Amino acid sequence: MDAALQVLDLLGIAVFAASGALVASRKQLDAVGFVLIGMVTGFGGGTVRDLLLGRTPVFWLRQPELPLIAAAAALLVFFFAHRVESRFKALLWADAVGLALFAVLGAEIALIAGAEAWAAVLLGTVTATAGGILRDVICNELPLILRKEIYITAAAAAALGYVALRLAPLPRDVALLAGIALGFGIRGAAIWRGWSLPAFKPRPARDYPDAR
Amino acid sequence: MDAALQVLDLLGIAVFAASGALVASRKQLDAVGFVLIGMVTGFGGGTVRDLLLGRTPVFWLRQPELPLIAAAAALLVFFFAHRVESRFKALLWADAVGLALFAVLGAEIALIAGAEAWAAVLLGTVTATAGGILRDVICNELPLILRKEIYITAAAAAALGYVALRLAPLPRDVALLAGIALGFGIRGAAIWRGWSLPAFKPRPARDYPDAR
Amino acid sequence: MDAALQVLDLLGIAVFAASGALVASRKQLDAVGFVLIGMVTGFGGGTVRDLLLGRTPVFWLRQPELPLIAAAAALLVFFFAHRVESRFKALLWADAVGLALFAVLGAEIALIAGAEAWAAVLLGTVTATAGGILRDVICNELPLILRKEIYITAAAAAALGYVALRLAPLPRDVALLAGIALGFGIRGAAIWRGWSLPAFKPRPARDYPDAR
Known part of the structure; x- marks a missing residue:
């Protein structure tokens, strides 16, 4: 991995680790708990990508x-998050940055590993979403993935946009930045303006028992 | 994989993807969410099997x-599930078909990969149940695996029956169909007639704190 | 793996499988459910470790x-747990034994596989905690990892202590026992005396929406 990818990777790990620590703050864990949840969130997406591709030991x-x-990053949150106005908003935005970065990086690493274009789009989407899913499931929180605003779509759009631009005669770093901007733009607008796509409209509730 | 296995595999992926989409419908996700949850459910069991065996990149x-x-399959559910009388019943039956198919297929693929008979039974059971567990955990639903009716047992019986018949001098496709029929028969009867095995009988509830 | 490691491994699998069965007892599963949850809990941590390292087929x-x-172990719990005074206390203590054993064993197996010291500490911690997390997530229970008492810290301390002692000119088995004693001592005291580390102190609750 060259310098540009390495920088984006470190940034993605830091913001996702911070997002994990913000969920740990809601659970009032101790510092070691912050670090473990931060690592699971920061490494989760890339770990799933590496396992699916067979790149072991994982990165x-x-x-x-x-x-x-x-x-x-997790310890910074442990010591300073009490000063943050809204930890939940901070979580949403840190997660949005990580989502865009990892969608593009995951797709690029899949391409480097020899995956075809369609598989790279899927692996980018998985890389972007798996860390946050692991964070929310382990911490027993309602997964961000289930929120009404656009979430998976932003990750898929970033990965798809990046892979499409890579097929064009453009410098790679232009494609990287464009893909990240696309993913962050969509997810950011979804958070900020409440954007959503048409969702499935169920019949009245008796149609599905309240399983929980 | 020959044609018979390939057909059963496609069928299993389609019904499990539909079951994932039916849970996505309860969560009122958008079309991209349906597709991602459908893929996680359809590919989850086989992915865990491949990872445990070291068959990467996964299938x-x-x-x-x-x-x-x-x-x-996921998009069909997105566009047409509102016409379904009971989406929860559709979920149960799609899951039952997938459970029986993947128990037998997972065991066969494990045997092809060189696993011993006992390991193939375990891997078949894991292949059949992991996709549904991932679906329910990611979607924050009460896992089907915890329902009172026979569930894991049907998967284990299908895998065990199939591997046992493979040791007999029978054509493989007879064993395939018999294993699938066994698994679907048990699970189907459990849904339809409420069959269950003797469950653990706890003492009065004060014995175990209400952890949730 | 030599005899000492093998014995500790079997013991760890048995106690973690029992802990899984104790959660299955709370969910009133049938005997097959006890066995599957027992296996997931007993094998989960080592499986994640093996996958991360690329040691497949898994152990x-x-x-x-x-x-x-x-x-x-799971069937023993199925048939005899109704005689246990408090199944929840039994769960906590079985989990504590498994946590200490697997933290040290996981670190040692990582070292054998060629991991560096810092990576072995992380892998020991993951080996000790992943089985219990899988158990609690699949069974839809509040993860032990989120309890106020020291939990992850005990696993990390056991792995760190073991790896540190391995760098000293000591017989390996002394380091094994010391690491296990450290981990079990910390976690045991945390259960028995309610020990905890300073946790994150949030602002008033309006700071974070009640996401569940």
Whole structure:
């Protein structure tokens, strides 16, 4: 991985680790809990991508600076999040940055590993969403993925946009930035303006028992 | 994989993807959400099997028709499920078909990959149940696996029956059909007639704090 | 793996399988459900470790005695847990034994597989906690990892202590026992005395919406 990818990767890990720590703050965990949840969130998407592709040992076992970055981001949240006006808003925005970064990076790493274009789009989407799903499931929170605003769509659009631009005669870094801007723009607008796509309209509620 | 296995595999992916989309319908997700949850459900069991065996890249990254089938099944549910009388019953029956198919297929693929008979029974059971567990956990639903009716048992019986018949001097396709019929018969009867096995009988409730 | 590691591994699998069965007892599953949840809990941590390292087929597919041990422990709970005074206390203590054993064993197996010291500490912690997380998430229980008492910290301390002692000129088995004693001592004291570390102190509740 060259310098540009490495920087984006570190940034994605840091913001996703911070998002994990923000959920840990809601659960009132101790500092070690912040670090573990931060690592699970920061490494989860890339870990699933590496496992699906068979790239083992997975990436964060080969670079000691990655756990340090994730731990530092989680501890910053542990010590300073009480000063944040709304930790939930901070969570949404940190997650949005990570979503856009990892969708594009996941797609690029899949392409480097030899995946076809369609598979790279899927793997980018998985890389972007798996860390947040793991965070929410382990912490027993309602997954962001289930919120009404556009979420998976933003990840899929970023990965698809990036892979499409890679097929064009453009410098790679232009495609990287465009894909990230597309994903963050869609997800950011969804948070800010409440954007959503047409959702499934059920019949009246008796149609489906209240399983929970 | 020969034609018979391929057909059963496509069918299993389609019905499990539809079951995932039916849970997505309860969560009122948008079309992209239906597709992602459909893929997770349709590919989840086989993905866990492949990872445990070390067969990477996992199967659905090597066959572009599989994501197409899963997406098509999920979108059919998105557009037409509002016409279904009871989406919850449809979910139960789609899940039952997938459970029986994947228990037998998962066991066969494990045998092909060189697993011993006992390991193939376990892997068949895991293949049949992991996709539905992922679907329910990601969607924050009470897992079908925890319902009172026979569920895991049907998957284990299908895998065990299939592997046992494979040791007999029978054509493989007879064993395939018999295993699937066994699994679907048990699970179907459990849904239809409320069959269950003797469950653990706890003492009065104060014995276990209400952790949730 | 030599005899000492093998014995500790079997013991860890048995107690974690029992802890899984104790959660299955709360869900009033049938005997097959006890066995599956027992296996998921007993094998979960080591499976995640093996997958992250790329050691496939994973360990329990190569040793038929392991599923037998896990199934036997789960069935013992199925038949005799109604005699236990408090199944929840039994769960906490079985989980504590498994946590200490698997933190040290996971770290040692990572070292054997060639991981660096820092990676072995992380993998030990993951081995110790992943089985319990899977158990609680699949069974829809509040994860033990989120309880106020020290939990992850005990696993991390056991793994860290073990790896640190391995760098000293000590017999390995001394380091094994010391690491296990450290982890079990910390977690045991946390259960018994309610020990906890300073947790994150949120502002008043309006700071974070009640997402569930």
